[in-house]
Amino acid sequence: MNKISIIGAGTMGHSIALTVAWRHLSAHIYAVDEKEVERATGSLRKKVNTLVQYGLLTGEESTQLLQRVRFTTSLVDCLKGTEFIIEAVPENLGIKKELYRLVETLIPPHVPIASNTSGIPTSPLSSEMLYPERFIITHFWNPAHLIPLVEVVPGKATSEETVKQTMEVLALLDKKAVLVKKEVPGFIGNRLQFALLREAQYLLREGVASKEDIDLAVTHSIGRRLPVTGPLMSADFTGLDVAYAISEYLYKDLCNDTKPAADMTQFLEKNQLGIKSGQGFYLWHEEDIDEIDKRREQLLIEFLKLDAQKGSGKHEG
Ligand SMILES: NC(=O)c1ccc[n+]([C@@H]2O[C@H](COP(=O)([O-])OP(=O)(O)OC[C@H]3O[C@@H](n4cnc5c(N)ncnc54)[C@H](O)[C@@H]3O)[C@@H](O)[C@H]2O)c1
Structure with a gap:
């Protein structure tokens, strides 16, 4: 495995790219424009610096890691010669389906396409694909480079070969993969x-x-x-x-309850979206967000260190 392509350079896209490059593979990431490249590069550097700060990477390793991440605003370049594709675009069935139609015109039929959807089942996502046997879900958790779990969800049309290739890629990425045997929303x-x-x-x-x-x-x-x-x-x-x-x-x-609660609807009506708008259940200031973010990251890194002592990436029992 040489090249993994990631489509979407938002919250998940850049941390999945970091996961790939951390495991010495080449991560090619497609961003919609230069502004997004700049934002994702900044977030990536910040995360890599934290890994150096906590002793998970040396300074030299971090430089080499960053060289293994290639940003591009050309989908053709992102997909050229790729062996595995991870899609991390917005959680919208229409956007994702349209993207797969386009991607399939740019790659050979055997290359797997894995969606990072949070919970849309596999079959509706692949229903209009030319080669749905190559389609699967790999649900990484945020931040993808620090959370070990990936849920793998094959659909009715997914081939055994695609499942096998996906499991091999996730083993290379040192992830704990769990196979979801039925297509339930939310996995x-x-x-x-x-x-x-x-x-x-x-x-x-x-x-x-x-x-x-x-x-x-x-x-x-x-x-x-x-x-x-x-x-x-x-x-x-x-x-x-x-x-x-x-x-x-x-x-x-x-x-x-079988619907989102009324208070959730009211939050949305007032554009109170949590940390991204400064108000949700709690009132948020920048310094509090940074402090909690840092504490959470630190604890997740401690867990990773414990996993490494036990021998990470394998299912025990
Ligand atoms: N944020 C999370 O905690 C989280 C966790 C697990 C899974 N997910 C899932 O991962 C996916 C991405 O989520 P995110 O949080 O990274 O979203 P995000 O909004 O941070 O990033 C999505 C990116 O996709 C880009 N984009 C939009 N349309 C595109 C297109 N047609 N082609 C290419 N790029 C396009 C956007 O510009 C943006 O950079 C979603 O399916 C989401 O449900 C999110």
Whole structure:
């Protein structure tokens, strides 16, 4: 494997490119214009500097890494001679489908195309492709260079060969790949994450606790255990008799909204989008965002160091 192409130079595109280059592969990334190249280059350099600061790269390694990332505003150049394509354009079915139609005119039929969609199932995305057997989902998590998991979601038309090639690429990238066997929206991670968000919003709406205390109740309890035991293993540790007894009275009381909550709609109407607009559940100042970002990055790096001690990139058990 020599060249991996990434389409889209936003939040995910540049951190996936960093993942690729960190593993000594060549990352060719397509950006829509020069302004985007400039922004993504700045974000990439900042992330690489942090890796140097925490001892995951030497200064010389970081220079070499940056040389392995090539930005281009030409899709043709980005895809020339490529062996694997990762798409990271906006979460919009129409934009993604139109892009695949164009990309397929520029590459040979055997080159896999992997989408980084957060949760759109595979088959609708590939429904108008000439060669849907080459299409698959690889859902990286943000920031892609620090979060080990990638969900791999083949569709009905995806070939065994594409699945095999994808798993090989993710092994080269030292990622923990999980194979999602059914095309469910949101895959595994986002289904679980949004179940938690729905309940957290419900607790807030019902006045059960303040937003700060709801967040604290997660970060300082289940959040502390989850890096070691996932929900099913946690239940084993709790004792299934106890988990059964709790499920019996609790499930019927949990939020089961089937639409985004009204408060979420109100946030959107007021353009309160979270950190990107300065207001969401919380009021945000630049320095607070930077501080939390740094703390999160630092902790994720510590996890990576622990993974490396254990021998990362492999499934245990
Ligand atoms: N941000 C996250 O936390 C996250 C995590 C996992 C997956 N994802 C998914 O990854 C994908 C990208 O998300 P993001 O957060 O990087 O979005 P983003 O908005 O930061 O970046 C998308 C980029 O695609 C570019 N773009 C738009 N139309 C394009 C086109 N036709 N061709 C090429 N480039 C085009 C935009 O200019 C932008 O730079 C989405 O499907 C998203 O759901 C996002």
